[in-house]
Amino acid sequence: MKFGVARINFIRLVISTIILLSLLHNCGKEGKIVKHKFPYMVTMSAPKEYPIEVHIGVLKDEKKELICGVPKAGVTTGSWQYDGVEAGQGGSRIPSHLDLTYVSYAEKKFWRVDADLPKEKILQLFREGFMVEGNPDSNGEIPWEESTYDGITIGAAPGGVVVVWLSGNHHRREVCRLQAKEISVDKNKFRPHPQYDETQEQFFDKKYSINISDSTKTAIVKTGIPFGSWDKYREKYTYRFVLAPYDNKDKITGLYRINYNGESEILMNAKSVETYKSDSVPYDVNFDFTKYNAEIVFNDQEMLEVFGEMRKLYPDQPIDIVLVPDFMYNDFKVVVQCKDKKIALEKFKVKRIWGG
Known part of the structure; x- marks a missing residue:
């Protein structure tokens, strides 16, 4: 009986030691717990003049396990400098890989990017965060408080340019720039309801007519799509x-x-x-x-x-x-x-x- 009690106490000591070592491993220089998970929503954006629409996309972790999808929220309506529409896709694990297929209506093309993301940089940016205004104190003074990002936005520009940002509370930081490749996708696999009497060319022409503004159509006819502009912005x-x-x-x-x-x-x-x-x-x-x-x-x-x-x-x-x-x-x-x-x-x- 005494041996049993001693054994139980020994097991408890081992477990406590493991927990303590784990906490110490996850502590920062100032004794704070260093987080490895940060909740975020995922959105999709594109230059306002050159809208895109997601066909299928996923974010995965370092084990290539699924974290979440890239939201299929219809045609992008925002712009390059702002986040897209939230559509219930997000997570808290730091993503290491992006696999995304989308259609660019101005270019009449499907694109796919299948690439690794800089996980350590993303984690570092989440941890660094930024300062925001807090609630007024009893004297009416507004203090500055620590905060961090709560969104991952993926932007797709003409030429297969894909940029990933972290965003949150009036702060946005670029994570990386990726290059998509043009691919062939059967429009009937993209459409929610196949139209077998419509050719691929007719599909692109119809979507171009609906989704591209008249001013942008005129600019494209006159000077073409300004490929390279989004890299110059960087x-x-x-x-x-x-x-x-x-x-x-x-x-x-x-x-x-x-x-x-x-x-x-x-x-x-x-x-x-x-x-x-x-x-x-x-x-x-x-x-x-x-x-x-x-x-x-x-x-x-x-x-x-x-x-x-x-x-x-x-x-x-x-x-x-x-x-x-x-x-x-x-x-x-x-x-x-x-x-x-x-x-x-x-x-x-x-x-x-x-x-x-």
Whole structure:
């Protein structure tokens, strides 16, 4: 009997030791439990002018076991810089592989990407997370709190360009860029209801007519599909935003930026705004000043041309995007500056100004 009790106590000690070692293994430098699972939803996006539709797609883990499907939510309606429609697909295990087949209506083609994902990078980004505004405290002060991503968005652009992002609460980070291959898919296996009296060509022509806007059709006829644009968006430049107020007293106290490459973030104070960062060209930026706020939308081609010219002149020098407001902040001039070279932007749009 005594031997039995001692044996039971020994087994309990072994189990406790295993649990303790497991906890220690999963602890970070500050004693926090290091998570290996993060809940997320999966969405699908595409450039607004070039919609796609998922045929079949799955995310798998490192053992090639199924995590979830890529949602079949119909024709994409969003844009490259935003998440797609949630359709009940998601998980918490970190994905290691993507197998996705989709149809690109503007190109009249089916594409498939079957590739590994950078699991360790995804896990690191989930763990790093970002800071967001919390609930006001008893003094009305709004604290900044730690948060992380809750979505994986897969974007498909013309030419078989596939980009994967993590997204959540006004923050979006690129995970990787993949290359799909054109494949042949019987449209009757794609359609929910086969139409045997319709040819493959008739299917593509009909879908093109329905899903591609008239303005995009005209642009395609005139200049073709702008293949390569979405890779140009991914080029990084070292720059920052600078305010040049009429009284030299105001400053940018924070901003929310969306870049053309699909990444976005919140810079929560003046110090973070003043720091040069490596980023793709800006698309839509909300600026917070001391009294006023403004939202400015930048033109992609103009920004790429101006930044490209600055890089040729001064390849290793950072760039300033200088905002020059008028007296009552009713309008802005915007100048891109690098050393002694200044180029005034002409195609940006001041979307709104508020506050004061």
